[in-house]
Amino acid sequence: MDLQQLCLKVNDIAREAGNYIKQESATFDRSKIELKGFNDLVSYVDKQAEAQLVEALRSLLPEAGFITEEETATERGEKYNWIIDPLDGTTNFTHGLHHFGVSIALMEGQEIVLGVIYAPMMDECFYATKGNGAYLNGKQIKVSDAPALKDSLIATGFPYYAFDLTQQYLQVLGAFMATSHGVRRIGSAALDLAYVAVGRFEGFFEYNLNAWDVAAGVIIVQEAGGKLSKFTSGGDYIFGREIVASNTFIHDEMLQTIALHWKYN
Ligand code: IPD
Ligand code: CA
Ligand code: CA
Numbered sequence: 356m357d358l359q360q361l362c363l364k365v366n367d368i369a370r371e372a373g374n375y376i377k378q379e380s381a382t383f384d385r386s387k388i389e390l391k392g393f394n395d396l397v398s399y400v401d402k403q404a405e406a407q408l409v410e411a412l413r414s415l416l417p418e419a420g421f422i423t424e425e426e427t428a429t430e431r432g433e434k435y436n437w438i439i440d441p442l443d444g445t446t447n448f449t450h451g452l453h454h455f456g457v458s459i460a461l462m463e464g465q466e467i468v469l470g471v472i473y474a475p476m477m478d479e480c481f482y483a484t485k486g487n488g489a490y491l492n493g494k495q496i497k498v499s500d501a502p503a504l505k506d507s508l509i510a511t512g513f514p515y516y517a518f519d520l521t522q523q524y525l526q527v528l529g530a531f532m533a534t535s536h537g538v539r540r541i542g543s544a545a546l547d548l549a550y551v552a553v554g555r556f557e558g559f560f561e562y563n564l565n566a567w568d569v570a571a572g573v574i575i576v577q578e579a580g581g582k583l584s585k586f587t588s589g590g591d592y593i594f595g596r597e598i599v600a601s602n603t604f605i606h607d608e609m610l611q612t613i614a615l616h617w618k619y620n
Contacts, residue, residue, distance in 0.1 A: 358469055358484040361415070361461075365471045366480055368411040369457045372404045373475030376442055376457070380476070388449050394516040396445045401425055405441035408459065412437050419461070424567045436462045440567035443472075444543030446515075453477070458545040460570035467593065470571030472549045481549040483578035489552050498581040498602035499554035504612065507557030507605050508536045510547040517563055524562070526616035534612065548572025551600045552579035558609050560586070562597040569598055582606045586613045 379400045389397050405425045412419070413428070420432030423439040437459060442448060444455030453476035461469040468485040481496070483489040489496050501507050509531050514521050531538050539556070541547060545568060547559040552575045570593055573583055582603040585592050588610060592598040599609050 356416075359487055362469050362471065362482055362484045364415055365412070365459055365461075365469065366473070366482055368408060368415070369459055369471045369473035370475075370480060371411070372407050372441060373457045373473040375407065376400055376404055376448070376455070377475035380448060380451070383449065383451075385449055392516065396449055397425065398445070398449065400448065401442045401445055402427070404457065405439060408439055408441055408457070409437075412439075412459070416461075422462075422566060424565065434463060438462055438467075438567050438570040440545060440565075443545040443568060447542040452542065454541045454543050454546055456543055456545050456549075458567065458571045460574065462570065467570050467574045470574040472545045472571050472575065474546055474549075479549075481552060481575050483552075483575040485574065485578070487578065489575045489578035491549075491553055496553045496579050498552060498576070498579050499557050500604070501557045501602060502604050504531075504535050504558075504605050504608040506536065507602075508555070509538045509609075510550065510556045510559040511538055511540055512542075512544055512547070512561035512564070513540050514563065520562065523616050523618060527560075527613050530612045530615055544568040545572050548576050548600055551581055551602065552576045554579075554602070557605050558599070558601040560597075560599045560609065560613060562586070564596055564598060566594050569593060572600070573598075576600045584610065586610070586617055 405427045409428045419435035420430045421428035440458040448455045456474040459471045471482040473480045550556045
């Protein structure tokens with residue numbers, strides 16, 4: 356299989372779903388929000404976008420299985436699995452904010468080999484395949500060359516449904532606020548990672564994430580020259596529910612800053 360050709364087809368599939376979400380955003384009203392759990396929002400738009408994606412990806416690569424947020428398809432493939440978040444940034448979408456995107460990754464065995472993130476309101480399509488670099492709308496992208504945390508803008512995600520670790524998280528947040536150019540919470544982990552890859556953010560950290568939030572972003576950051584880990588170095592940052600992504604140069608400083616306050620029970 357030619358991964359680069361496959362990736363261009365996945366670009367088209369992500370754009371089609373993204374354009375559907377964009378079109379719905381013009382008329383969406385909050386009476387259409389459904390709750391999957393406390394503060395865990397979903398709508399017919401997430402579900403319809405996912406159904407479109409699954410159908411298109413299934414005909415593109417029939418032997419692949421699926422890990423998807425809305426569980427439109429649950430069968431697992433022996434060699435290949437798509438990891439999909441049809442709408443990352445649902446809370447933004449339902450409130451009329453424009454930071455949201457479609458996130459699609461392909462996993463071969465346990466390794467991510469392809470990632471596409473499309474932000475329809477900005478018409479930005481980030482993508483990468485293993486060993487072939489990372490791209491935004493056809494132009495190669497690289498992480499920022501900022502050498503230190505003091506020169507860096509950091510992204511994060513605030514806890515919003517599980518608050519047991521909030522106090523130590525707030526201490527970590529305070530430490531980053533005091534030692535960087537500032538901290539942003541834009542509301543889409545997929546776009547946070549894409550923005551590290553393109554050099555808008557130097558770093559990103561968040562916990563309580565799922566594989567579909569990060570899988571595509573991980574390979575885009577890697578292929579743009581960035582580095583990934585859990586809050587301590589190493590570990591499974593795709594399925595391990597916590598992640599640090601950086602431009603590489605500030606990675607150790609980020610881990611040291613987190614370690615000041617982050618305690619595992
Ligand atoms: C969420 C977004 C958000 C992050 C949450 C995710 P969703 O995904 O990525 O930035 O803080 O942890 O669950 O629910 O909008 O697909
Ligand atoms: Ca998500
Ligand atoms: Ca989602």
